[in-house]
Amino acid sequence: MTTIDPAVGVREQMRAFVRDSFLYLRPELELHDGDDLLALGVIDSLGFVELVEQVEKRLGCRVREADITEENFGSIDAMVAYVSARGGG
Amino acid sequence: MCGIAGVVRGLPGRPVETPALLRMAAALRHRGPDGYGLASGSGVGLVSARLAIVDLVQGWQPMRSSAGSVLVYNGEVYNHVELRRELERQGKRFATGTDTEVVHAMLDRDGLGALTALNGQFALALWEPRARRLTLVRDRFGVRPLHYALRPDGDLVFGSEPEALFASGEVEAAPDPHGLDDVFTTWGPRPPRSAFRGVQQIPPGGVLVWERGVVVHEGWWWQPDVGPDSGTADPHDLGDLLRSSVALRLRADVKVGTYLSGGLDSSLLTALAREVAGPDLQTFSIAFDSAEYDESAEQRRVATALGTQHHVLQIGPADIAAGFRDAVQHAGAPFVRTGPVCMAQLAAFAREHGITVVATGEGADELFWGYDLFKEVVARRAFLSDPEDGSAFDDLYPHLGHRARGPGWRHAFAAAGAADDPLFSHQVRIRATSAVTALYSKDVAAELVGNSSVQRLRGSLPVPFEHWTDLERATWLELHTLLEPYLLAAQGDRAAMAHGVEGRYPFLDHRVFEYAMRLPPVHKLHGNRDKAVLRDLAAGLVPHEIANRRKQPYRVPEVAPFFAKGAPDWVEDCLTPDSLRAAGIFDPDRVSALLGRCREGRAVGQREAMAFVGVLSTQVWSEHYLGASASRHAQETSRPRVFLALDDERVEATG
Structure with missing residues (x-):
């Protein structure tokens, strides 16, 4: 499981999580922070659940x-x- | 139950060598451990390996009729008793008590028109020497397998399993990226494709007629109509119909058992079998070490309530890793779930207890809308019509907890596929399964451009498809993408026959199917109450909590068994970059991140689990089959029980 280090910025952490958990299954995709994860097929419905968990x-x-x-x-x-x-940043 | 195989030549001058037939026989002996037989003539050779279930003493094949045709036959026709009676009334006399001889007589009398009278599961090859005609036929739902390869010179090689074709020395094993893409899209190669280039499958309900080197007819003798005028079947008729189906499927000259998962379908089936077989009925279940997958408490409750001789096979992660290679080799294709491994071990367990025939519950979820997929499609469609109301989603997956709620998740779920997509019902599964296709090697990816599994599936939809409801479409898709290609193949016939055990499927009696299709939809799916009519029937036959139990998908540990302490060495060996490169299906660089996550125990999602099992099984499959030469196949060394010399009238009984 991905561990949470409070010292790491939330953006870096979210990027790392998406990259490690999902992007390896989309090797040719260059993802930007504003891109729609669902529309691009980076995540599916279960992936959505994982994002919430993260x-x-x-x-x-x-x-x-x-x-x-x-x-x-x-x-x-x-x-x-x-x-x-929510004050988690 | 048996295995069949053969070679027929366009020009009769070239013989079919006996050593080739003996290799083919050896390749199928797991299907037919009781003995084998051969037939040989000018440009023709036929093989049968037999698991004796009806008329244990006689009935060896190949079988020649008085009309001169020769039959090799794998399967059972359950209503052979009634059909025999009818033939005898017309003066036909039989030499054996087998269903094989009855089927043979009917084919001689009525040709392909005989098939619709048969209630059973079978694959057969009928050779008519004068016409030099070979007819290959497969049962309605494709319970029994039948593969073939048509050679450039017109010769045809066939066999129950691809291994028999390769053992002939006339067909080389090579991967078919399209068949593999089926595996990584909808879980199994869809007939007529197989996982091997040039090796085809007779489709369920299909027939192929070959004459003197040319295929003169190819088509279906039966196809499922999932959208007839519904509403004409009476829910009260199901009990009699299922009882009849079960009673027919308990006909055997050996003891029959049932698989008991603890769910509704197998419990109902076991209750009906118990009515026929009495207290000697043996039931077999899998118990998992992990509570997440284990249903042994429910299984025991049913077995105790019904009074069966119950046997439990305990399976742990090490067993899954240990049985994986055997299961892949027998499946003849990669797979994306480890379910077939456990089913093969359960078959071996039944065999150890002297049971060679088991009745199981496959088909009920397709016919009576038991899978979550059917509820999903209703919920997704409702959400797209009214995005404010997502309540139908909220009880779909309770195990995902509070995170699988809220408008974002509902949208994520509903948005898998466009609303007007004919494959709407299956896009959730297709997307989850096909994630691994991004890891294909460049060569494989290039070959699939413009002709992917999904594109071919769209092209194969029948004309009436557009007029069907979402649920009728989902039924058709389940039958054609999941039932035969995976559940009846890797997880069904191949898993059971690996250990000489025959599976029988009372829900796949064509009368039950046709009834289910005519049943008013509310008796199948009523709100979130799936298989409503089965639950109503089961209410008086099995414990109350089982009749009302929520459907629990058959799930098995997927990734962890292969990286646990003590996992076998072959796992890492076949996943090295060199091994991946040698197989050529997946790109080692692209796969490395997936493998890294699996090794670290971070691959916890279904998508990743399917991707991993897909890659691992592809490697095992590739190592076993590809590049193997026929010389690897040993010849059968025991004496055949029968040898037919087709160029004269001799029948030599050698056993």
């Missing part, structure tokens, strides 16, 4: 059901913004 680890608390939206989890930028807004 963000929860960073925050140290459970994500509310109403917050599990594409706006908060659809891209690396979205997750960084969400974590920061």
